[in-house]
Amino acid sequence: xxxxxxxxxxxxxxxxxxxxxxxxxxxxxxxxxxxxxxxxxxxxxxxxxxxxxxxxxxxxxxxxxxxxxxxxxxxxxxxxxxxxxxxxxxxxxxxxxxxxxxxxxxxxxxxxxxxxxxxxxxxxxxxxxxxxxxxxxxxxxxxxxxxxxxxxxxxxxxxxxxxxxxxxxxxxxxxxxxxxxxxxxxxxxxxxxxxxxxxxxxxxxxxxxxxxxxxx
Ligand SMILES: *[C@@H]1O[C@H](CO)[C@@H](O)[C@H](O)[C@H]1NC(C)=O
Numbered sequence: 562x563x564x565x566x567x568x569x570x571x572x573x574x575x576x577x578x579x580x581x582x583x584x585x586x587x588x589x590x591x592x593x594x595x596x597x598x599x600x601x602x603x604x605x606x607x608x609x610x611x612x613x614x615x616x617x618x619x620x621x622x623x624x625x626x627x628x629x630x631x632x633x634x635x636x637x638x639x640x641x642x643x644x645x646x647x648x649x650x651x652x653x654x655x656x657x658x659x660x661x662x663x664x665x666x667x668x669x670x671x672x673x674x675x676x677x678x679x680x681x682x683x684x685x686x687x688x689x690x691x692x693x694x695x696x697x698x699x700x701x702x703x704x705x706x707x708x709x710x711x712x713x714x715x716x717x718x719x720x721x722x723x724x725x726x727x728x729x730x731x732x733x734x735x736x737x738x739x740x741x742x743x744x745x746x747x748x749x750x751x752x753x754x755x756x757x758x759x760x761x762x763x764x765x766x767x768x769x770x771x772x773x774x775x776x777x
Pocket of ligand 1: 628631
């Protein structure tokens with residue numbers, strides 16, 4: 562191959578892999594989700610543009626704290642194309658995360674999105690871990706105004722290490738980032754994973770495994 566052909570081939574395979582990793586690029590100015598139509602692999606069916614108005618691109622109420630009265634002391638309020646129909650086909654979503662003192666947004670991953678977070682109030686200890694074989698932990702304590710990135714599909718968490726509440730806003734580059742909670746996968750699947758398997762994999766006492774399975 563001539564060098565310009567190799568360059569073109571490289572460019573094509575690069576753009577192909579980028580397209581696979583994120584939502585499809587839009588081909589209309591907008592494609593506001595039709596709530597009555599079933600979802601497709603590239604989002605929802607567009608409703609008639611003549612029936613679209615500004616409220617399709619609008620949400621009110623993200624100033625209200627989420628209810629953090631739960632076992633982990635945090636609450637994610639996610640705005641995806643279900644809450645804002647005009648997000649459909651645009652490849653983005655947004656969330657507010659509230660933390661009570663000591664609250665944790667547990668280890669999880671987004672199968673379809675990278676995430677960028679900014680602290681609006683308080684302090685957060687955040688981290689993500691890379692994949693095999695390094696399993697390297699990147700962790701940092703963030704203050705108000707600090708920004709941190711969690712690469713797509715990597716397991717990550719946030720914790721409020723202080724005695725006062727904390728709030729973060731995040732953006733994700735998918736209209737439907739998905740969320741896989743590690744503890745729910747391990748202990749809370751339906752039906753439950755055979756406890757003998759979890760006992761061996763995590764090298765835990767069998768009582769600890771059955772306790773974990775009862776909690777979820
Ligand atoms: C918050 O959630 C808890 C537990 O589900 C519930 O008991 C409580 O009423 C909720 N508080 C508000 C203000 O909704």
